[in-house]
Amino acid sequence: MLTEADNILLTRTGQKTPMGDLFRRFWQPVLLSAELPEPDGPPVRLTVLGEDLRAFRSTDGTVGIVSPRCPHRGADLFFGRNEEGGIRCAYHGWKFAVDGHCLALPTMDPGPARMRAEGTIRLLTYPAREAGGFVWAYLGPQAHRPPFPEFEFTALPAAHVFVSKKLQQCNWAQACEGGLDTAHFSFLHMAISDADAVTADLLTKVSSGIDTVRWMRNDGAPRFTIDAHPAGLVLGAARRGDPDETYWRISQFLMPNHGLTPNAFPGEIYHGQCWVPIGDTSCWIYNYTWNPDRPLTEAERARFSAGSGIHAQVDARYIPLRRRENDYLIDRTKQKTESFTGIEGVSEQDACIQDSQGFIADRTAEHLGPTDMGVIRFRRLILDAARALTQGEPPAALAHPRAYRVRGGGAVAPSAMGFGEVMRSRFGNEHGLAAPHTTATA
Numbered sequence: 001m002l003t004e005a006d007n008i009l010l011t012r013t014g015q016k017t018p019m020g021d022l023f024r025r026f027w028q029p030v031l032l033s034a035e036l037p038e039p040d041g042p043p044v045r046l047t048v049l050g051e052d053l054r055a056f057r058s059t060d061g062t063v064g065i066v067s068p069r070c071p072h073r074g075a076d077l078f079f080g081r082n083e084e085g086g087i088r089c090a091y092h093g094w095k096f097a098v099d100g101h102c103l104a105l106p107t108m109d110p111g112p113a114r115m116r117a118e119g120t121i122r123l124l125t126y127p128a129r130e131a132g133g134f135v136w137a138y139l140g141p142q143a144h145r146p147p148f149p150e151f152e153f154t155a156l157p158a159a160h161v162f163v164s165k166k167l168q169q170c171n172w173a174q175a176c177e178g179g180l181d182t183a184h185f186s187f188l189h190m191a192i193s194d195a196d197a198v199t200a201d202l203l204t205k206v207s208s209g210i211d212t213v214r215w216m217r218n219d220g221a222p223r224f225t226i227d228a229h230p231a232g233l234v235l236g237a238a239r240r241g242d243p244d245e246t247y248w249r250i251s252q253f254l255m256p257n258h259g260l261t262p263n264a265f266p267g268e269i270y271h272g273q274c275w276v277p278i279g280d281t282s283c284w285i286y287n288y289t290w291n292p293d294r295p296l297t298e299a300e301r302a303r304f305s306a307g308s309g310i311h312a313q314v315d316a317r318y319i320p321l322r323r324r325e326n327d328y329l330i331d332r333t334k335q336k337t338e339s340f341t342g343i344e345g346v347s348e349q350d351a352c353i354q355d356s357q358g359f360i361a362d363r364t365a366e367h368l369g370p371t372d373m374g375v376i377r378f379r380r381l382i383l384d385a386a387r388a389l390t391q392g393e394p395p396a397a398l399a400h401p402r403a404y405r406v407r408g409g410g411a412v413a414p415s416a417m418g419f420g421e422v423m424r425s426r427f428g429n430e431h432g433l434a435a436p437h438t439t440a441t442a
């Protein structure tokens, strides 16, 4: 439970809000690279943390994240021509490079006055870079631009990685909390019949002694152990497994808005999500999926593209097919006979229940219990960081870009084994750090 003031502090990320200031200190995914497929292609609109922006890919392939407003008289650069090294306003032809400097002022006569003006007039821009299939932007003060976080998926060859995005129709924080609350899998995503697609996928491992479906069905009250690390939190949820064994689902929260999922066993595919506020009542979810050991197969890519696990079924504008307006196409018959929700897809089940908490969840009337420990620790960490920043203290995670190279995943361990030892045996170290990769991605 939070006070109303803390709930506001947690959920508001517009300009000049404490949480908005905190988010702006971190590099944020703001587009898929695929949304700007070609040099000199059409500019696109985007809204990040309540801020209206435009993006374009210039002739040399670099991306500009810019103000929508032409500095001359405010025409929208969405309608501009993206041509020969810059974006040219369609109104009177002023032209700007990706870093905002003025390339042409054709409404002035050539001469010293025009040269002076070209040197001083600038378009507002933000630093951008591409990594792991996303365009990332830094919207904070230039003097505090941090090193780029070293997520494992951004260091792998592109063939090992799949990314997607989807609209989430509620505030970022409750969606992020949904990712950290791994207890809900025993209910929200659970099948009544083994014919359910999610369950059928999980049941493929039963032959090798990994029966996560049965363990999650049988134990809906996992015990949480949570450790802080330089980039955030590692969260272990322990369920009873086979006799004398514990099934651990280990997730990660990475400041300020990433979550890594707890499902992958060694050799399997890892997943992460980043909840990037559009405004205070919606966010984009940037999903990343990677296999450090091998390229993803065409069949795996096709499955993720069609909507599977964290990847939703979306239209060309990344709007989920099953969403608020159509009650996520809930099928009440299937809810009685096949799955707990009657809604198709893990991502859609998450979206439904998180949206259902309201556009901005009211945390003043909750009754939190032991399985909410991850949610409690997340709130404490990020609220303390936002408050500290108002006192001039920057978030500690910014100084630890390598601490982002972590994994989440599943493990089966003897029941007597403590969480630290489980982490060491599953990942080789207590925080889930992955070994560095030497191959750089394109």
Ligand code: FES
Residues within 6 Å of the ligand: 070, 071, 072, 073, 074, 075, 089, 090, 091, 092, 093, 094
């Ligand atoms: S408003 Fe853009 S050039 Fe005049």
Ligand SMILES: [Fe+2]
Residues within 6 Å of the ligand: 178, 184, 185, 188, 189, 346, 350
């Ligand atoms: Fe979920």
